[in-house]
Amino acid sequence: MKFFVGVTDNNWYKYLANEKPDEVNFWQPGGKQAFRAIETYSLFLFKLHSPANYIAGGGFFVRHSFLPVSLAWEAFGNKNGASDYYSFSNAIHRYRSTNPRTEPDPVIGCIILASPFFFEESDWIPVPDDWSPNIVQGKSYDTGTLAGRRLYQQVQERLTRMQLSTSEFERVCETDDSRYGAGHIVYARIGQGAFKVLVTEAYHRRCAVSGERTLPVLEAAHIKPYSQQGPHSTNNGLLLRKDLHTLFDRGYMTINEDLHIEVSKRIKEDYGNGREYYAFHGRKLIETPDNIRDRPSIEFIRWHNENVYRA
Known part of the structure; x- marks a missing residue:
């Protein structure tokens, strides 16, 4: 060894x-x-x-x-x-x-x-x-x-x-x-810093939703939050542009088990806007990890859909 x-x-x-x-x-x-x-x-x-x-x-x-x-x-x-x-x-x-x-x-x-x-x-x-x-x-x-x-x-x-x-x-x-x-x-155990880097590299330094490549505005998002016993594992992560990360964490956006994007109607109801974000609705993720084991886990996707997403 x-x-x-x-x-x-x-x-x-x-x-x-x-x-x-x-x-x-x-x-x-x-x-x-x-x-x-x-x-x-x-x-x-x-x-x-x-x-x-x-x-x-x-x-x-x-x-x-x-x-x-x-x-x-x-x-x-x-x-x-x-x-x-x-x-x-x-x-x-x-x-x-x-x-x-x-x-x-x-x-x-x-x-x-x-x-x-x-x-x-x-x-x-x-x-x-x-x-x-x-x-x-x-x-x-x-x-x-x-x-x-x-x-x-x-x-x-x-x-x-x-x-x-x-x-x-x-x-x-x-x-x-x-x-x-x-x-x-x-x-x-993997820590928070390693999680950020692993997710960033797995998604080829590109926002999974928008395709943005400007590294300083990209963040590693937990699908199931660490505070809710979500692990620092790549299959519990998405690389997202900062504004999309905020929407994801607050339940205005999610992904389904087929890795298609869903955008909640609550954005327009709560803020009277959101045209840019609704353009993502129904699209498949632009970027996903090469390794199947690193792709979003169905278990964590379901948790986010049931506990966070504002359908």
């Missing part, structure tokens, strides 16, 4: 170790090279910058995405490893050696990690013997090698000592010839 050790900004680590969030954005200032080193839900470890040659924590890889700094902040806030947008933006510009005035909102790489964990300093793990000081971004390891297996076991020992609750991690037992091996921790 492959996992990854990423070289980590020490200030980023210290801030998040104190906050202990449910997810983090392990950002890359360059914003050009996609991260494909490991599979979804694989282990991603934090290696502190030299001279602190230790592995101090990690998380579970959810997705890589390219986002403008402003949208990364909108999605993750202080889970980007900074207390405010100004500090976050400045940290990125320091790495890029660019001027915020000439490049105010650069695109960065976002490695989204679920359920991050942070070791006490006494539990930090010295880097493996084969770690080179010339490594800039990180290195992949495999449990099929001696170094990889030993490091993975050291991480498991520390996670066990931390007594992580079963609500945080899902453990699955597999046969010896499975991809992960018996008792491997496969993944943790």
